[in-house]
Amino acid sequence: MxxxxxxxxxxxxxxxxxxxxxxxxxxxxxxxxxxxxxxxxxxxxxxxxxxxxxxxxxxxxxxxxxxxxxxxxxxxxxxxxxxxxxxxxxxxxxxxxxxxxxxxxxxxxxxxxxxxxxxxxxxxxxxxxxxxxxxxxxxxxxxxxxxxxxxxxxxxxxxxxxxxxxxDPGYVPAPLERKDVFGVTFEQGRSAAKIDASLLENLVTKNRELPDAAKADLLLALITLRYTQSNSVCYVKDGQAIGVGAGQQSRIHCTRLAGNKADNWALRRHPKVLSLPFVDGIRRPDRDNAIDLYLSPDESGDVLADGAWQQVFRTRPEPLTPEERCAWLAAQSGVSCGSDAFFPFGDNVERAHRSGVQYIAQPGGSIRDDHVISTADRYNMVMAFTGLRLFHH
Structure with missing residues (x-):
């Protein structure tokens, strides 16, 4: 067919x-x-x-x-x-x-x-x-x-x-791909550059200790970015993408969005979250929504308000305090971060650091590369310039 x-x-x-x-x-x-x-x-x-x-x-x-x-x-x-x-x-x-x-x-x-x-x-x-x-x-x-x-x-x-x-796992697409926009046909060669460990050899920071586990996580980030609507940034930990920021016009907004998701992923490991007293028989989507509200500072009051908590919890749980939240997130480390295009400013590195990022892979090529590298050096991060842009539209 x-x-x-x-x-x-x-x-x-x-x-x-x-x-x-x-x-x-x-x-x-x-x-x-x-x-x-x-x-x-x-x-x-x-x-x-x-x-x-x-x-x-x-x-x-x-x-x-x-x-x-x-x-x-x-x-x-x-x-x-x-x-x-x-x-x-x-x-x-x-x-x-x-x-x-x-x-x-x-x-x-x-x-x-x-x-x-x-x-x-x-x-x-x-x-x-x-x-x-x-x-x-x-x-x-x-x-x-x-x-x-x-x-x-x-x-x-x-x-x-x-x-x-x-x-069919053996299917190989044609080397040229096409799509129509407003009656106009676009044609380009497929993105065929191989993503492997050779992309991580150009280490530009003072710290050049890149463990094998971090290499695997950076490859996971880069491959994920290849199929994410751009602009995009991806955070990875232990073989799992923990935050994907997709489709943003600003690189820092990608980094913040991915970082906020990574923070939520980390907070879901907090003992208070793992022990939330859900009512018996609650549907998984309702449980997910309740956890998201519980972890959102501006929204947590909604799920813990008088009467509201009884819809999802057997007993009213203790809130996660700002101090507990900050302490838990400050302890996160070993996270890898990939970007589909260069970081234009050091603010992206600053935001990534707040979510425990220690390893970064990005194409490089910004006129402010020196500032981005010095920001990474300030936090003893390891950063690789891949030379490969991964836009996807």
């Missing part, structure tokens, strides 16, 4: 809509269940590229959680710690495969943004991954294959309408 008719385009008034192969060849995707839409396929195909490239670069199963053509999270399949099982609502004794761990960690980067996501897996979807997805609000999944048990589980989601797409 070389064409698939879609319900509509980005919006219901945009008809007709389809995906097809210009050269008349076979589509590399097969719909196994549901009816994916235009935006679904944009998410699916971008997400698949990310996880395929991530597995190739790091050598571990990889997963991504996509929303509106940018990753809400991406991760590799490192085992979950006990705290992470609590954070991501996984039973302490639940058996997990590496690909299941990858998706759970990808979705756990920013659970609020992953609501209604498109999941992407580098490896065959197994029962452990499907069982976790079954409990989450998700629009669909793309993977190179599915076990029979996983397929049966996923087909039961959304009253049988959950979108399941299988992609």
């Amino acid at each position: 070389n064409e698939l008719e879609l319900k509509y385009g980005c919006n219901p008034d945009q008809k007709p809509s389809r995906i097809f192969m210009r050269d008349g060849g076979e589509l590399p995707v097969t719909v196994l269940n549901g009816r994916p839409g235009y935006i679904n396929f944009l998410d699916a195909l971008n997400a698949w590229q990310l996880v395929r490239e991530l597995k190739e670069a790091i050598g571990l199963p990889a997963a991504a959680s996509f929303k509106h053509v940018s990753p809400a999270g991406a991760a590799v399949g490192n085992p979950l710690t006990g705290v992470e099982r609590q954070m991501f609502f996984v039973d302490a004794d639940a058996p997990l495969s590496p690909i299941a761990c990858a998706y759970i960690r990808a979705r756990g980067a920013d659970r609020l943004s992953s609501y209604g996501d498109w999941a992407a897996l580098s490896d065959v979807c197994d029962e452990a991954t499907a069982l976790y997805l079954k409990q989450e609000v998700s629009d669909g999944i793309i993977a190179p294959g599915y076990t029979a048990g996983a397929l049966e589980i996923l087909k039961g989601k959304k009253k049988g309408n959950y979108s399941i797409v299988q992609i």
